[in-house]
Amino acid sequence: MFKDIAFGQYYPTSSFVHNLDPRIKLLLTVLFIVTIFFIQTYFSFLVTLVFLIVVILFSRVPVLSVLKSVKGILFLVLFAAIINLFFVSTGEVIYEKVITDWWTFRITWDGVHNSIKLTLRLIFLITGASIISLTTTPMRLTDGIESLLKPLKVIKFPVHDIAIIMSIALRFIPTLLDETHKTINAQKARGAAFDTGGLIKKAKSMLPVLIPLFVSAFRRADELAFAMDARCYNATEKRTKMRKLKLGWRDLIATLFVAGYATFIFVDRYYFLGLDHVLFPGVF
Amino acid sequence: MAVVEVKNLSFTYSKKTPYQTHALTDVSFSIEEGEFFGIVGATGSGKSTLISHLNVLTKIQSGEINVLGLSVKEKKNLKSIRFSVGMVFQYPEYQLFEDTVEKDVAFGPKNMKLDKEEIDRRVKEALNLVGLDYDLYAKRSPFELSGGEKRRVAIAGVIAMEPKILVLDEVAAGLDPEGREDILKLIKKLQKEKCPTVVLISHNMDDIASLADRILVLSKGRVEFLGTPKEVFKNYDRMNELKLGVPLATRIQKKLEEKGMSFSDVCVTADQLAHELKRISAKEAENV
Ligand SMILES: Nc1ncnc2c1ncn2[C@@H]1O[C@H](COP(=O)(O)OP(=O)(O)OP(=O)(O)O)[C@@H](O)[C@H]1O
Ligand SMILES: [Mg+2]
Numbered sequence: 412m413f414k415d416i417a418f419g420q421y422y423p424t425s426s427f428v429h430n431l432d433p434r435i436k437l438l439l440t441v442l443f444i445v446t447i448f449f450i451q452t453y454f455s456f457l458v459t460l461v462f463l464i465v466v467i468l469f470s471r472v473p474v475l476s477v478l479k480s481v482k483g484i485l486f487l488v489l490f491a492a493i494i495n496l497f498f499v500s501t502g503e504v505i506y507e508k509v510i511t512d513w514w515t516f517r518i519t520w521d522g523v524h525n526s527i528k529l530t531l532r533l534i535f536l537i538t539g540a541s542i543i544s545l546t547t548t549p550m551r552l553t554d555g556i557e558s559l560l561k562p563l564k565v566i567k568f569p570v571h572d573i574a575i576i577m578s579i580a581l582r583f584i585p586t587l588l589d590e591t592h593k594t595i596n597a598q599k600a601r602g603a604a605f606d607t608g609g610l611i612k613k614a615k616s617m618l619p620v621l622i623p624l625f626v627s628a629f630r631r632a633d634e635l636a637f638a639m640d641a642r643c644y645n646a647t648e649k650r651t652k653m654r655k656l657k658l659g660w661r662d663l664i665a666t667l668f669v670a671g672y673a674t675f676i677f678v679d680r681y682y683f684l685g686l687d688h689v690l691f692p693g694v695f
Numbered sequence: 696m697a698v699v700e701v702k703n704l705s706f707t708y709s710k711k712t713p714y715q716t717h718a719l720t721d722v723s724f725s726i727e728e729g730e731f732f733g734i735v736g737a738t739g740s741g742k743s744t745l746i747s748h749l750n751v752l753t754k755i756q757s758g759e760i761n762v763l764g765l766s767v768k769e770k771k772n773l774k775s776i777r778f779s780v781g782m783v784f785q786y787p788e789y790q791l792f793e794d795t796v797e798k799d800v801a802f803g804p805k806n807m808k809l810d811k812e813e814i815d816r817r818v819k820e821a822l823n824l825v826g827l828d829y830d831l832y833a834k835r836s837p838f839e840l841s842g843g844e845k846r847r848v849a850i851a852g853v854i855a856m857e858p859k860i861l862v863l864d865e866v867a868a869g870l871d872p873e874g875r876e877d878i879l880k881l882i883k884k885l886q887k888e889k890c891p892t893v894v895l896i897s898h899n900m901d902d903i904a905s906l907a908d909r910i911l912v913l914s915k916g917r918v919e920f921l922g923t924p925k926e927v928f929k930n931y932d933r934m935n936e937l938k939l940g941v942p943l944a945t946r947i948q949k950k951l952e953e954k955g956m957s958f959s960d961v962c963v964t965a966d967q968l969a970h971e972l973k974r975i976s977a978k979e980a981e982n983v
Contacts, residue, residue: 422713423713424713590789593784593789594789594790596747596752596784597782597784597787597789597790598790598802599752599777600750600752600777600780600781600782600784600853601790601802601803601806601852601853601856602774602777602778602803602806602807602856603802603806604806618792619790619792619802620792622792623789623790623791623792626789626838627789
């Protein structure tokens with residue numbers, strides 16, 4: 412049943428990347444995403460590709476699962492690329508057609524390069540983000556976020572409350588999904604149709620599912636609050652963690668690896684001013 | 696005539712992912728018209744998955760199922776199969792949603808596009824059948840009823856559709872002993888008066904032994920036994936291995952046999968055991 416299945420796309424196995432500290436993974440993912448926006452040359456994109464392949468190999472997640480999440484946004488990426496292609500009008504012109512006197516349809520080399528780079532950037536971004544969600548359970552992610560937000564306690568930001576709310580929400584998503592599934596089945600068995608009619612009719616036909624779902628969500632919330640109270644749960648006290656996060660040698664290696672990659676991208680951009688000119692003379 | 700025919704049914708959840716589970720493997724059986732058909736099996740043995748195939752809530756992956764002669768594979772049969780197989784799920788009270796009992800029971804018949812009078816007639820009849828007085832309960836909110844009453848309303852909602860086959864998934868779960876006794880009596884009554892073919896999933900071997908004509912025993916998605924209660928429960932050791940056990944009467948009989956008593960037949964209900972014991976003591980009296 413759904414309850415056996417961790418929410419999200421977590422891929423259960425044990426690997427170098429799975430065993431990294433979630434805080435390190437979060438920080439490194441942020442670093443990676445920022446770095447991607449500094450990529451300027453095709454050579455850097457090639458290096459990024461190699462970097463991602465290495466990471467995927469070390470995470471022991473099948474490439475197919477990673478590609479699946481890329482597939483989800485493919486449409487968006489293509490859309491952005493096409494818009495870019497049409498609206499960049501600097502650089503050497505490839506094709507030009509005057510449509511009205513205030514708009515000339517124009518495709519330029521700059522536009523083509525921009526579109527390709529935008530596409531690559533978005534795909535790499537999603538790949539990076541999906542690697543962290545494939546290799547980290549939502550619970551560990553929440554632990555990591557809580558730990559990273561700890562400094563905010565100084566300004567009275569309720570870090571622990573937010574974290575416990577997040578973990579409870581995450582914990583109940585599979586349960587509620589399971590329940591939704593069951594309720595839909597029960598109403599279907601009574602002849603309910605969920606996919607016919609117009610928008611209003613469709614929305615109305617969801618009521619037989621939504622009402623029982625809300626009723627049970629409130630009941631569960633009530634029961635959970637009771638259970639927590641009965642165990643004297645108190646969010647304000649200084650609490651210790653059952654699973655303590657600890658940094659290890661893996662985290663050091665991973666940090667060095669990603670930092671090395673990021674350094675290369677920045678050096679390529681700001682020191683060599685784009686290696687493409689050197690590596691592929693004449694083409695760019 | 697067989698109203699349900701299942702041939703070589705196999706089903707896998709989350710195919711080709713790390714969560715892949717083979718819920719059913721090569722299951723075949725058929726259910727005759729007018730039969731009380733019991734299904735037992737340990738938790739996770741695939742019972743719910745199996746019955747959700749019977750009214751096409753789960754899309755068939757491999758094998759074949761015919762319900763009242765209609766194949767579940769054909770889309771055009773969907774509606775008529777759904778309306779002829781009445782499904783009462785585990786904890787059916789959680790599917791109530793309308794603001795009055797009457798409206799909730801009418802939900803199924805309404806979806807069948809019956810006319811108003813027919814719907815009213817069926818709602819009344821269904822509520823009275825499940826033992827809830829129409830005048831007392833019709834206008835109340837289903838959410839303020841007791842657990843047992845809610846369950847009756849949910850069952851009435853299915854009965855009102857007048858299905859040809861009634862499928863019940865652990866209807867007695869979570870009720871007190873009296874409540875479960877009442878619900879089981881109700882099912883017997885429903886079979887007699889409304890819907891002759893009944894499929895019942897239960898974890899309680901005593902209930903199943905006294906109610907069912909035939910029993911299907913599932914283990915890890917495969918058919919372990921299929922036969923009358925006597926045929927099934929004579930496999931005393933295997934049933935215990937499967938963590939299902941046997942009815943109390945059979946257990947007592949086994950103990951008595953260990954003490955040296957010999958019986959001519961397996962007993963699965965208290966009545967049968969009492970009968971056997973009477974026969975034996977009469978024979979002993981003769982011999983003296
Ligand atoms: N929606 C689902 N997704 C993935 N696996 C599932 C799903 N539903 C059931 N399973 C798995 O399929 C197997 C059979 O489940 P099923 O619900 O049919 O068992 P059951 O015999 O009805 O058990 P119970 O007596 O607890 O109701 C189990 O191993 C279960 O974990
Ligand atoms: Mg079940």
